[in-house]
Amino acid sequence: MIEAKDFFALLQKQGTDFFAGVPDSLLKNICAYITDTLPPEQHIISANEGNSVALATGHYLATGKFPLVYMQNSGLGNTINPLLSLADKDVYSIPLVLLIGWRGQPGIHDEPQHLSQGRLTLPLLETMEIPFEVLGEDIKEVEGQIQRCYAHLKKNQSPFALVVKKDSFAPYTLKTKTVDQAPLMREQALEVVLGQLGKDDIVVSTTGMASREVYELREKMGQGHEKDFLTVGSMGHALQIALGIALEQRERRVICLDGDGAAIMHMGGMSTVGSLKPKNLVHIVFNNGAHDSVGGQPTVGLNIDFGSIARASGYEKTFKANTANDIEMALGKANKGFENFDGPVFIEIPIAKGARKDLGRPKSSPKDNKALFMSFVQKKVE
Numbered sequence: 001m002i003e004a005k006d007f008f009a010l011l012q013k014q015g016t017d018f019f020a021g022v023p024d025s026l027l028k029n030i031c032a033y034i035t036d037t038l039p040p041e042q043h044i045i046s047a048n049e050g051n052s053v054a055l056a057t058g059h060y061l062a063t064g065k066f067p068l069v070y071m072q073n074s075g076l077g078n079t080i081n082p083l084l085s086l087a088d089k090d091v092y093s094i095p096l097v098l099l100i101g102w103r104g105q106p107g108i109h110d111e112p113q114h115l116s117q118g119r120l121t122l123p124l125l126e127t128m129e130i131p132f133e134v135l136g137e138d139i140k141e142v143e144g145q146i147q148r149c150y151a152h153l154k155k156n157q158s159p160f161a162l163v164v165k166k167d168s169f170a171p172y173t174l175k176t177k178t179v180d181q182a183p184l185m186r187e188q189a190l191e192v193v194l195g196q197l198g199k200d201d202i203v204v205s206t207t208g209m210a211s212r213e214v215y216e217l218r219e220k221m222g223q224g225h226e227k228d229f230l231t232v233g234s235m236g237h238a239l240q241i242a243l244g245i246a247l248e249q250r251e252r253r254v255i256c257l258d259g260d261g262a263a264i265m266h267m268g269g270m271s272t273v274g275s276l277k278p279k280n281l282v283h284i285v286f287n288n289g290a291h292d293s294v295g296g297q298p299t300v301g302l303n304i305d306f307g308s309i310a311r312a313s314g315y316e317k318t319f320k321a322n323t324a325n326d327i328e329m330a331l332g333k334a335n336k337g338f339e340n341f342d343g344p345v346f347i348e349i350p351i352a353k354g355a356r357k358d359l360g361r362p363k364s365s366p367k368d369n370k371a372l373f374m375s376f377v378q379k380k381v382e
């Protein structure tokens with residue numbers, strides 16, 4: 001395993017002092033070390049990975065120094081446009097180090113949303129003509145790889161990727177602590193929300209632990225899984241999936257259970273919701289100011305006013321619900337129906353970071369879940 005501090009020292013020796021990215025569980029230890037070591041203006045967690053590439057490009061233009069962009073391989077999709085139409089050698093030719101967490105590496109067990117992404121990570125880099133190396137397991141080997149990476153940056157003035165396998169970095173515990181003010185944990189808040197929903201209400205939940213908790217809560221409540229679309233991958237897109245459903249099922253309430261990191265990742269979608277104004281859409285953001293599902297790295301969720309953004313985007317009503325009681329008030333009694341709602345409605349629920357250690361994963365496959373969900377969504381309601 002590689003010690004985060006040794007890896008960081010190798011990058012620093014090459015002059016890299018600016019890091020931007022979106023966190024990944026495989027990069028948790030190196031991210032935590034960077035957070036503890038650099039001032040906030042030299043380590044920026046961006047809204048999405050494409051933004052990280054653009055931000056790092058700005059840094060390079062201003063300093064001539066080689067920045068590093070980190071991401072989970074799921075985030076490669078978000079970077080394809082800026083990598084190929086901005087940083088590419090045939091456009092502005094920007095030298096960037098890309099550090100990519102390799103979820104779904106062939107041969108290593110992982111969840112369905114990581115399988116194709118994992119299998120295609122290296123071919124995708126090849127197709128994008130981005131040279132890469134899979135990060136080695138000891139620091140001597142890594143030293144050689146870093147030298148080859150920076151030699152490429154200097155000679156070709158274009159990106160080079162280091163692909164990181166599971167457990168490559170030795171454990172490192174973040175020393176920079178944040179204090180949670182919120183009374184509820186995400187799972188407790190989700191339980192209150194689910195308890196308020198009516199029998200015909202449709203749920204679309206976001207990527208990460210929220211969907212796993214929804215799945216387990218349904219089991220705990222003795223209910224089926226047909227009401228829930230779990231957006232297991234495709235982070236940041238749950239709201240548009242919910243919107244697509246809400247526009248077709250106008251008599252049914254559609255509830256999007258979003259995370260702050262995911263909502264910020266593709267926040268532009270809120271303006272589409274606000275402009276179309278589906279009366280039956282309820283957008284709930286569980287705001288812990290963190291990418292809790294991949295290690296608790298901070299988002300800007302607690303620095304911004306989600307309610308004001310929703311109002312300015314055209315949502316009809318916004319609430320901030322700190323307690324179970326507030327959530328019940330905001331959602332109203334589900335059996336009264338959504339005519340009380342005058343949507344789109346936005347509810348921010350501040351929550352504390354963290355989850356149960358024994359949280360499981362969905363036992364049914366995404367395709368089975370889809371089939372159940374589609375028959376639930378398309379059934380006639382009285």
Ligand SMILES: Cc1ncc(C[n+]2csc(CCOP(=O)(O)OP(=O)(O)O)c2C)c(N)n1
Nearest residue numbers: 074075208235259260261262290291292293
């Ligand atoms: C495009 C993309 N980038 C990164 C990830 C890795 N990832 C999965 S869940 C998650 C954090 C989500 O944070 P938030 O929406 O705030 O929800 P929380 O985990 O705090 O409940 C991240 C970064 C991903 N799945 N997809």
